[in-house]
Amino acid sequence: MPELPEVEATRRHLEPVIVGRTIESAAVRRPRMVRRHERPEDFVDRVTGRRIESLDRRGKFLLAPLTGDITWVTHLGMSGRLSIALPGDEEAPHTNVVIHLEGPIEVRLVDPRTFGFVAAWTPDELETMFRGRVGQDALQDLPSARELAQELAGRTAPIKALLLDQRVLAGLGNIYADEILHRAAIRPERPGGSLDPAEIAALRRAIGPVLAAGLRHGGTSLGDLAYLLPDGRTGDFLQRLAAYGRAGEPCRRCGGIIQRTVIRGRSSFWCRGCQF
DNA sequence: AACGATCCCTGTTGGC
DNA sequence: TGCCAACAGGGATCGT
Numbered sequence: 001m002p003e004l005p006e007v008e009a010t011r012r013h014l015e016p017v018i019v020g021r022t023i024e025s026a027a028v029r030r031p032r033m034v035r036r037h038e039r040p041e042d043f044v045d046r047v048t049g050r051r052i053e054s055l056d057r058r059g060k061f062l063l064a065p066l067t068g069d070i071t072w073v074t075h076l077g078m079s080g081r082l083s084i085a086l087p088g089d090e091e092a093p094h095t096n097v098v099i100h101l102e103g104p105i106e107v108r109l110v111d112p113r114t115f116g117f118v119a120a121w122t123p124d125e126l127e128t129m130f131r132g133r134v135g136q137d138a139l140q141d142l143p144s145a146r147e148l149a150q151e152l153a154g155r156t157a158p159i160k161a162l163l164l165d166q167r168v169l170a171g172l173g174n175i176y177a178d179e180i181l182h183r184a185a186i187r188p189e190r191p192g193g194s195l196d197p198a199e200i201a202a203l204r205r206a207i208g209p210v211l212a213a214g215l216r217h218g219g220t221s222l223g224d225l226a227y228l229l230p231d232g233r234t235g236d237f238l239q240r241l242a243a244y245g246r247a248g249e250p251c252r253r254c255g256g257i258i259q260r261t262v263i264r265g266r267s268s269f270w271c272r273g274c275q276f
Numbered sequence: 277a278a279c280g281a282t283c284c285c286t287g288t289t290g291g292c
Numbered sequence: 293t294g295c296c297a298a299c300a301g302g303g304a305t306c307g308t
Contacts, residue, residue, distance in 0.1 A: 157278075289300100
């Protein structure tokens, strides 16, 4: 499922192809995929005729500023995928939004579970939507250990839940949160405020390498809902996971058995032997 | 304010 | 073998 590394892999794949091109039209096949607009047509109207100035990312959001102060925003949800195609290419099932660019080429949003979405926002709307909802990017703008300590101070929620909270840190999802906690040797159910400075430092140090490894291996793929790179390759990071999905298997670090517990309704995998 | 539960959605999985 | 309930999860929303 697309977390920060998968979204960044998508960004890097699309950027050289779509930046500088003008959006000629857009088609919304699943109205639900357009969020924060009164009508799906409002999204279409807002993006049509504008040129893509860049392709950026914040957390799991892809941001494409367009000429005329509108930003095309895309979130992949949990099963979303963006691909480049030529008009006439066979469409994958669940192709829910198609952006037609000059060329002509198409950007297709395929998303079976429709948890993803697109929107087109003004700078004010973007600011309003992100303020209080999306924190600093976990890869490009990682907060210092001191800043993290301030975020965690006094918090009673499990550190796992806080890592998933996009306001604390933007970009982590269930898989990478578990991997980061394993690398940092911290149990997921520990109250955020119970972490001492050394543990917070270890947690912070674990974030970069885990995300970089995910990015290096092309993202994580899970079964048939596999995250697919835009050109169709599957990532091989799944086989390299240390904790996620490995309940009952031996820990690669200490040989202990990986446990599965449910935190905030989400599966959490951790090692009883080396996470404290 | 912080926290936890619930809901949305559909393809896959696992148990009988 | 076949069927169906359970499961997966990011983010919005709501109740406490």
